[in-house]
Amino acid sequence: METYREMLTSLMDVCLSSIASRTNEVMKVLTIITTLFIPLTFLAGIHGTNFRFMQEIEWRYGYYVLLGAMATITGVMVFYKTVALGRRKGEWTRLHSPLGAGSSPATTAAVTRN
Numbered sequence: 001m002e003t004y005r006e007m008l009t010s011l012m013d014v015c016l017s018s019i020a021s022r023t024n025e026v027m028k029v030l031t032i033i034t035t036l037f038i039p040l041t042f043l044a045g046i047h048g049t050n051f052r053f054m055q056e057i058e059w060r061y062g063y064y065v066l067l068g069a070m071a072t073i074t075g076v077m078v079f080y081k082t083v084a085l086g087r088r089k090g091e092w093t094r095l096h097s098p099l100g101a102g103s104s105p106a107t108t109a110a111v112t113r114n
Contacts, residue, residue, distance in 0.1 A: 036077055040070050 047057070047066055059065075 032081065036074055039073050039077075043070055043073075 043066065
């Protein structure tokens with residue numbers, strides 16, 4: 001009886017560990033997406049206000065400069081994430097794989113069967 005209890009406890013630990021690992025990977029992806037969109041939202045919020053004396057609103061190319069600034073900020077942030085931080089081996093592919101990082105097909109199959 002004690003052996004079965006220990007086996008069930010260890011099986012539950014493996015299952016919870018797998019769920020926690022997958023949750024961490026989802027949170028990593030959501031953090032990356034949020035990091036990209038926060039500065040863009042800030043710029044759009046400032047330029048969406050109805051101030052009378054914003055010089056770039058009256059300027060003919062103000063809209064295009066704002067879009068260019070948003071694209072530049074996004075490009076710099078993506079470049080920094082992928083290149084300047086020295087992309088770890090296989091990190092980008094693990095983020096977008098259906099199994100998630102750190103999980104092997106055998107572990108995922110064992111968890112989904114139970």
